[in-house]
Amino acid sequence: MTAPLLGMHGIGKRFGATQALDDVSFQLGAGRVMALIGENGAGKSTLMKVLSGACPADRGQMEVAGRPYRPTGPHSARDAGIAMIYQELNLAPDLSVEDNIMLGQEHQRQGILLRSRQRPRVLEALARLGHPELHPETPVRQLSVGARQLVEIARALIQQASVIVFDEPTSSLASQDVTRLFEVISRLRDDGIGIVYISHFLEEVRTLCDDYTVLRDGQVAGTGSLQGTSEADIISMMVGRSVDELFPTVPHSPGDALLDLSGLCGRAIPRDIDLTLHQGEILGVAGLVGAGRTELLRCLFGLDPIASGTVCIGGITRTPAPRTMINAGLSFVSEDRKDEGLAQQRSIADNITYSRLKPYGRLGWLNLRRRSQAVSECMQQLEIKAVSGQQSVWELSGGNQQKVALARALHQNAQVLLLDEPTRGIDVGTKAEVYRLIGEQAADGKGVLFVSSYAPELLAVCDRVAVLARGRLQEVRPASEWTEESLLNCATGSTTAGSSTSMIETTRPSR
Amino acid sequence: MTNGRKRITKLLWSLGPLLGLVVVVLVFGLIEYKVAGDENRPARFFTLESAQAVLSYTSLVGVAALGMTLIIIAGGIDLSAGTAIALTATVTAWFYREGFAYTETWRADSPLLGTVTLSLVAILGGMITGCLCGFINGGLISLLRLVPFIVTLGTMTAFQGIGRTIAGDTPVRAFGKVPDAVLSLQQPYPDPEWLVVSPGVWIMLILGCLVALMLRYTVFGRHVYAIGSNEATARLCGINVVRTRIWVYTLAGLFVGVAGLYQFTVLAGEGDPASGLGLELQVIAAVVIGGGSLNGGRGSILGTISGACIMGVIQHGSVLIGVADRYQDILIGMIIIAAVTLDQFRVRLQSS
Numbered sequence: 001m002t003a004p005l006l007g008m009h010g011i012g013k014r015f016g017a018t019q020a021l022d023d024v025s026f027q028l029g030a031g032r033v034m035a036l037i038g039e040n041g042a043g044k045s046t047l048m049k050v051l052s053g054a055c056p057a058d059r060g061q062m063e064v065a066g067r068p069y070r071p072t073g074p075h076s077a078r079d080a081g082i083a084m085i086y087q088e089l090n091l092a093p094d095l096s097v098e099d100n101i102m103l104g105q106e107h108q109r110q111g112i113l114l115r116s117r118q119r120p121r122v123l124e125a126l127a128r129l130g131h132p133e134l135h136p137e138t139p140v141r142q143l144s145v146g147a148r149q150l151v152e153i154a155r156a157l158i159q160q161a162s163v164i165v166f167d168e169p170t171s172s173l174a175s176q177d178v179t180r181l182f183e184v185i186s187r188l189r190d191d192g193i194g195i196v197y198i199s200h201f202l203e204e205v206r207t208l209c210d211d212y213t214v215l216r217d218g219q220v221a222g223t224g225s226l227q228g229t230s231e232a233d234i235i236s237m238m239v240g241r242s243v244d245e246l247f248p249t250v251p252h253s254p255g256d257a258l259l260d261l262s263g264l265c266g267r268a269i270p271r272d273i274d275l276t277l278h279q280g281e282i283l284g285v286a287g288l289v290g291a292g293r294t295e296l297l298r299c300l301f302g303l304d305p306i307a308s309g310t311v312c313i314g315g316i317t318r319t320p321a322p323r324t325m326i327n328a329g330l331s332f333v334s335e336d337r338k339d340e341g342l343a344q345q346r347s348i349a350d351n352i353t354y355s356r357l358k359p360y361g362r363l364g365w366l367n368l369r370r371r372s373q374a375v376s377e378c379m380q381q382l383e384i385k386a387v388s389g390q391q392s393v394w395e396l397s398g399g400n401q402q403k404v405a406l407a408r409a410l411h412q413n414a415q416v417l418l419l420d421e422p423t424r425g426i427d428v429g430t431k432a433e434v435y436r437l438i439g440e441q442a443a444d445g446k447g448v449l450f451v452s453s454y455a456p457e458l459l460a461v462c463d464r465v466a467v468l469a470r471g472r473l474q475e476v477r478p479a480s481e482w483t484e485e486s487l488l489n490c491a492t493g494s495t496t497a498g499s500s501t502s503m504i505e506t507t508r509p510s511r
Numbered sequence: 512m513t514n515g516r517k518r519i520t521k522l523l524w525s526l527g528p529l530l531g532l533v534v535v536v537l538v539f540g541l542i543e544y545k546v547a548g549d550e551n552r553p554a555r556f557f558t559l560e561s562a563q564a565v566l567s568y569t570s571l572v573g574v575a576a577l578g579m580t581l582i583i584i585a586g587g588i589d590l591s592a593g594t595a596i597a598l599t600a601t602v603t604a605w606f607y608r609e610g611f612a613y614t615e616t617w618r619a620d621s622p623l624l625g626t627v628t629l630s631l632v633a634i635l636g637g638m639i640t641g642c643l644c645g646f647i648n649g650g651l652i653s654l655l656r657l658v659p660f661i662v663t664l665g666t667m668t669a670f671q672g673i674g675r676t677i678a679g680d681t682p683v684r685a686f687g688k689v690p691d692a693v694l695s696l697q698q699p700y701p702d703p704e705w706l707v708v709s710p711g712v713w714i715m716l717i718l719g720c721l722v723a724l725m726l727r728y729t730v731f732g733r734h735v736y737a738i739g740s741n742e743a744t745a746r747l748c749g750i751n752v753v754r755t756r757i758w759v760y761t762l763a764g765l766f767v768g769v770a771g772l773y774q775f776t777v778l779a780g781e782g783d784p785a786s787g788l789g790l791e792l793q794v795i796a797a798v799v800i801g802g803g804s805l806n807g808g809r810g811s812i813l814g815t816i817s818g819a820c821i822m823g824v825i826q827h828g829s830v831l832i833g834v835a836d837r838y839q840d841i842l843i844g845m846i847i848i849a850a851v852t853l854d855q856f857r858v859r860l861q862s863s
Contacts, residue, residue: 301747322746322748326748336743339743340741340743340744341744342744343736343737343741343745344741346737346808350737354748357730361729364729364730365728365729365730366729368727408748
């Protein structure tokens with residue numbers, strides 16, 4: 001390893017009574033990919049805020065390429081050659097790819113934009129990422145999440161960043177896009193750029209990264225080279241105890257048909273879906289982004305219009321509309337907690353009870369005391385960590401927010417749970433709790449439709465897995481008959497098995 | 512921070528606009544006291560008459576702002592409130608003017624019954640007009656899926672046009688045709704003295720309490736906050752967003768109708784379709800000073816009424832001190848910006 005590109009020494013940061021960071025030190029070499037691992041609340045985000053200049057550290061020093069680095073704001077990070085790729089992308093959707101890449105560093109002469117000058121640089125950056133097919137004039141709004149991420153990376157290249165930080169970059173990507181992203185990151189590494197890679201997915205970390213730093217409760221729990229470090233070691237560093245089960249399961253057995261879709265078509269996707277979900281069954285739905293998984297759930301819940309086909313619940317055909325479906329016992333947990341799933345400014349109590357206020361109302365007036373009792377019970381059952389049910393949802397961590405979204409489904413006493421990426425962006429510990437909860441629901445005789453981009457969890461948690469591609473149902477098989485590779489092949493519709501090997505190491509646990 | 516302390520901080524912030532009102536009252540009161548002393552006259556700000564005048568002046572904006580609070584909490588805006596107030600006043604005046612001749616014989620038989628019927632028809636006519644205005648706004652926003660700003664910008668002009676169509680070239684005058692009981696609605700110094708403040712103020716306070724209770728304790732109230740806070744979530748939870756929104760605007764229209772009646776009595780029985788322009792901005796300002804967020808999801812009745820009173824106190828106090836109109840405008844403008852800045856500061860403080 002050459003002289004470190006980025007060094008952090010004894011960083012400390014306190015928010016009120018909580019010590020968010022305590023004496024955190026690590027080093028990142030040029031041409032290395034370092035994984036920054038830790039559960040939610042371990043201090044990863046704070047550390048990155050300190051690095052990006054968004055919030056000053058109380059103690060400690062940083063240096064970039066041997067020179068002391070004291071950020072006073074986001075511009076300092078840019079000047080020092082540090083670029084951040086956040087989980088929620090920072091792009092102006094109405095501007096083109098080129099305008100987004102060049103935003104804030106446009107080529108200009110006396111305020112006049114010199115497009116002819118910047119175009120070659122944009123093309124060069126895109127080529128350097130290995131994606132010359134992205135057209136500079138396409139509005140970003142039209143791009144997939146994966147492609148938008150490439151635009152952000154290209155922006156970092158234009159800024160001549162020597163350190164790029166990726167914050168959970170794959171949490172919203174389908175496996176094909178993940179493969180593409182990994183290729184891009186490998187290229188950047190070969191170019192001598194130092195990369196900090198924040199992730200919850202240990203398999204990814206093992207595939208991609210050279211070094212690791214584990215944070216726990218604001219302190220470094222371990223750091224070193226990934227070679228010779230086992231996954232179990234890392235997990236025990238993260239949680240401070242050994243996790244024997246990443247995917248806890250609850251015994252359950254499928255019964256009668258509960259939800260029956262026949263010939264369901266949305267406006268564009270999905271096309272002609274025939275699918276049956278049984279009582280006490282967890283049915284996984286796999287596919288690439290844009291394959292129509294989310295759209296399938298939205299159509300059958302009545303959030304998106306359906307063009308044709310029928311939805312049958314417990315033998316009764318229903319016309320999908322959210323209220324009808326809720327009354328029929330369906331509940332939908334959105335993949336997008338921030339913009340759709342939860343009313344962020346409202347309280348936990350409001351968010352849990354919005355879909356079922358009836359038990360607390362008489363002639364439209366609410367009995368708030370009775371409601372807050374019920375909410376406390378829900379919060380206890382799901383172990384939601386909050387001051388009280390009156391706390392606003394935005395003050396909670398991602399994992400606790402997801403629990404609130406799930407609590408709504410339980411509070412509604414839904415018979416069919418439509419879960420869209422229920423474990424996205426939450427830490428390993430909370431994920432295990434969610435899997436257990438899903439298992440408990442199935443054991444209780446409920447049906448779960450579980451959409452996920454994360455193959456290992458589908459294979460471990462589900463009874464059967466259905467694969468969608470281009471809006472059509474490809475195949476439904478018991479989970480035991482799928483492998484990650486065959487899932488991916490089926491989702492990409494590739495005929496030659498093995499041509500697109502999974503980048504994700506298979507870590508299918510035994511039940 | 513401990514749980515209890517956090518609760519107290521939260522409570523203090525929610526009382527913010529009210530505290531602001533106290534500060535404004537104290538500042539103007541003390542300045543006026545000083546000015547009065549210099550001019551060798553008795554101080555007039557800290558008097559009952561002064562409070563009566565401010566409250567009765569404020570209640571017109573205040574009552575309309577109750578509806579605007581609902582709209583803003585639900586993530587909307589209503590620019591047509593001002594002209595709709597004028598329109599309802601015009602309609603009420605028109606009913607009085609046209610109905611007076613119709614009830615001639617009736618009133619001869621029984622003066623009381625005839626006058627009451629005439630007033631009921633006229634006042635209800637105004638209220639229904641207000642509700643219709645709101646219904647049209649809510650309906651257009653939902654059906655055409657347009658931004659509330661644009662829809663109400665359009666109806667703002669349209670309502671004035673409708674009012675002028677009804678009125679003809681001159682304002683509708685119903686002088687001498689309106690019973691004193693109605694005209695004294697906004698009389699700052701009420702006739703039975705035990706009322707203390709004008710009946711209009713009492714109506715505003717009662718309506719305010721009802722709306723506040725409704726927001727907190729009814730399913731409808733929760734739904735209003737839900738659609739303003741995050742419409743997608745509301746839809747996902749099975750809340751009928753279209754119906755809720757139309758109800759919000761219609762209900763706000765009712766308050767516009769009440770404000771229109773106030774306007775009618777303030778003009779001593781005249782309905783002038785042009786009298787409401789600009790009023791909507793005062794109404795919106797009251798909500799915003801009171802902590803309402805134009806992004807939706809936030810706002811309170813106590814805040815809104817405090818906000819309306821703050822503007823009333825500034826206007827009244829300025830007159831007593833002898834500050835020119837133009838400086839009042841500057842002051843109110845600055846208060847609006849200060850209120851919102853303070854509110855953002857609060858949000859930042861709570862999130863860190």
